[in-house]
Amino acid sequence: MKKSHFAKLITLFFVVAFAACTETVSITDSTYTGTGSVTQGAGATKTANLFPSGVRVAALGTITSTDNKTWALPAEVNFTNAAFPFASDLYNSYVSGHNYANSSTATAALLSSNIVTVDADGEVFTAYIFEDNYFEMYVNGIPVGKDPVPYTDFNSCIVRFKAKKPFTVAVKCVDWEENLGLGTEKQGSSSNYIGDGGFVMLIKNASGSVVGITDNTWKAQTYYIAPISDLACLSESGNARLSTNCNTSVGASNSYGIxxxxxxxxxxxxxxxxxxxVATTFLNSTVGVDNKSSYTNFADVFDNASKDAIFIWSSNLKLDNLVLLRKKIE
Ligand SMILES: [Ca+2]
Ligand SMILES: [Ca+2]
Ligand SMILES: [Ca+2]
Ligand SMILES: [Ca+2]
Incomplete structure (x- = not known):
C-alpha cells in the first residue's frame, strides 16, 4: 500500500516535469475583430537562406490569410536588390577585419564611395546603427543602407549620406524568424521560442556633433504580429495595434499571425x-545587448553620455516582427 502510493507520487513527478519541459501552449479559436489579416500555422519557404554563412537560417516565404491575401514572411525585403545599397560595417564577424574595436576605427575605414547622395549640396551625416535583426533605411525616400546580416550573428552598421536638414529618416525593421509565419526560433530546448526585436541609432553631422538619436519622439507602426495563441488578446486603440494582453512565453505550430x-x-x-x-523605448537589458560585442564596443555612440540613443520598437518587442519607424531630423 505504502509502496503503491510512492509509485504514484513518482509517476506524478515525471508527468509534471515532462509538461514543464515541453512548453505547450493551447490555441484558442476566438473571433478576430481587428483590422489586420489572420494567418494560422507555418508559411511556405520560397528562398531557403539569404545568408548561408549566418548562425540562424534567414529564409523568406509566403503565407495566405483567411481573407485570401498573400503575405511575405517575415517581410518584403530588398536584401537581393542591387539598387538598394548595403550599409557599411561597424561590427561584422563575417567580413575579415570588420570586427572593429571602437567607432573611430570603423569610421576611419569608410570610403568616399560609401556616401549615398540625397542632396548634392548637402553635408555628410554618419548614422551608427544596431538592429535586432534586420533593417532597411531611407533618407527623404532614397535608400541609404540595408543590413548586410539579415538574422544572426548580431552585427552593427554605419550609414553615410549627404543631405540637407531637415531630412526624414524611415526605417523598415524586421525581427527575423526561423519558423516562417510562426514568429519563433530555436532556443535551448524550445523549438518555438519567441525572439525579440530592437533598433537603436545615433546620427552625427560632418563636424561630429550629434544631430539625431532614437527616442520616444520617433513614430513606429507594426505590420506583422506573431505568434498569437488567442486572437481575443489583440486590441486596437486609434491606429495602435496592441498585443499587450497576449501570451509571450512560447509559440506553437498552429499559432496565428496578424x-x-x-x-x-x-x-x-x-x-x-x-x-x-509614437515609438516605445526599451532598456538595453530588455533587448539583451550586454553580451554582444557588436553593441558593447560602441558605447560612445549607443550610450553617449550627453545624447543617449535609446532602443525603440512598436509596443510589443517580442510579438511585433515587422515595424516601420519614421522621424524628421530638424
Ligand atoms: Ca543584422
Ligand atoms: Ca530577434
Ligand atoms: Ca543607449
Ligand atoms: Ca518576435
Missing amino acids: HWAVPTNWFNTSYDDSNWP
Whole structure:
C-alpha cells in the first residue's frame, strides 16, 4: 500500500516535469475583430537562406490569410536588390577585419564611395546603427543602407549620406524568424521560442556633433504580429495595434499571425505619419545587448553620455516582427 502510493507520487513527478519541459501552449479559436489579416500555422519557404554563412537560417516565404491575401514572411525585403545599397560595417564577424574595436576605427575605414547622395549640396551625416535583426533605411525616400546580416550573428552598421536638414529618416525593421509565419526560433530546448526585436541609432553631422538619436519622439507602426495563441488578446486603440494582453512565453505550430499591408509610399518625405503611434523605448537589458560585442564596443555612440540613443520598437518587442519607424531630423 505504502509502496503503491510512492509509485504514484513518482509517476506524478515525471508527468509534471515532462509538461514543464515541453512548453505547450493551447490555441484558442476566438473571433478576430481587428483590422489586420489572420494567418494560422507555418508559411511556405520560397528562398531557403539569404545568408548561408549566418548562425540562424534567414529564409523568406509566403503565407495566405483567411481573407485570401498573400503575405511575405517575415517581410518584403530588398536584401537581393542591387539598387538598394548595403550599409557599411561597424561590427561584422563575417567580413575579415570588420570586427572593429571602437567607432573611430570603423569610421576611419569608410570610403568616399560609401556616401549615398540625397542632396548634392548637402553635408555628410554618419548614422551608427544596431538592429535586432534586420533593417532597411531611407533618407527623404532614397535608400541609404540595408543590413548586410539579415538574422544572426548580431552585427552593427554605419550609414553615410549627404543631405540637407531637415531630412526624414524611415526605417523598415524586421525581427527575423526561423519558423516562417510562426514568429519563433530555436532556443535551448524550445523549438518555438519567441525572439525579440530592437533598433537603436545615433546620427552625427560632418563636424561630429550629434544631430539625431532614437527616442520616444520617433513614430513606429507594426505590420506583422506573431505568434498569437488567442486572437481575443489583440486590441486596437486609434491606429495602435496592441498585443499587450497576449501570451509571450512560447509559440506553437498552429499559432496565428496578424498582417497589415505596408503603404507603398511609407518611406517618402511626404508620407503622413501623424496618425502612427509614437515609438516605445526599451532598456538595453530588455533587448539583451550586454553580451554582444557588436553593441558593447560602441558605447560612445549607443550610450553617449550627453545624447543617449535609446532602443525603440512598436509596443510589443517580442510579438511585433515587422515595424516601420519614421522621424524628421530638424
Ligand atoms: Ca543584422
Ligand atoms: Ca530577434
Ligand atoms: Ca543607449
Ligand atoms: Ca518576435
